Amino acid sequence: MLQSIFDDVKRMNKRQFLYQVLSFGMIVSSALMIWKGLMVVTGSESPIVVVLSGSMEPAFHRGDLLFLTNYKEEPVRVGEIVVFKVEGRDIPIVHRVLKLHEKENGTVKFLTKGDNNSVDDRGLYAPGQLWLTKKDVVGRARGFLPYVGMVTIYMNEYPKFKVSLGRRFYSDQDSKFNRLVIGSLVYSESSALDHAATKAGSCEN
């Protein structure tokens, strides 16, 4: 299989080869541009996240996709679904705001809780931390797409799945290079999503 790909490369002249490299680079960079562009538009550092746990059931299940915005001028209010980071935890948490206290100078502190949890989130925060503040917030949920994120969860948990997807692309004999390029597009986009998945999604509870 791999041998035949190399044969193909050998058969091409320099220009064709360069063209392949460039178009590959275009696809990688456009995927990056879309991601970074979304970051600018939404103001959130990870505008699309995948839910990893059932703490917000029945609203959000594992594998659902959330679209976030994080506009500084919009105040946080009770009942909103926020995605926040806790010190010492790699994965951000998606939960709902339960209590909120805002001082005159604009500093806000709030407490969150998962719809499916029976207690608030103080046990999940960093030791000694009683409240969240604005700087902990990654984004606020604005849009929702079910099931789509399941693909990235499978890819994360079963790396073989990713490999087998790749093989199928390589093993096809006809129009090998087109397929290769398409395959890499899928891969680069999904790796951008992977990134979001590992960075977001609620924790085990």
Next chain:
Amino acid sequence: MNTVKVVVKNVPDYSASREKNDLGFLTFDLQTDLTHLFNWNVKQLFLYLTAEYKTPNNQLNQVVLWDKIILRGENSALDFKNMNTKYYFWDDGNGLKANPNVTLTLSWNIIPNAGLLPSIFASGKHSFSFPQEYTTSRV
């Protein structure tokens, strides 16, 4: 929407900082019909009752006292009498005693099958005040 019984206590909040904070107790009546909100793209409704008030400490306080998830197909005409709150009504400090104006509002958050997540406040409002003295009786 109506409050039935309103009392306030001053007890240590062991779930948080162990300082003495004001803890309010109240029961409420709630009557609403939200059937019209449901359509094909409404998976669930998240209803919540918010108490909003102002204290010398904080310009704005919002505490969710009660919430309910209504899935599509479930009964969405609600009529509660003398309900207890689901969550404790802790203030951040001692701002509940003799607080003249606490507003209860009912809001909801629609979770669609796919799409945007809007949040809406209901039109009904109810304001009440807390008593001047802490209660000593058990609640």
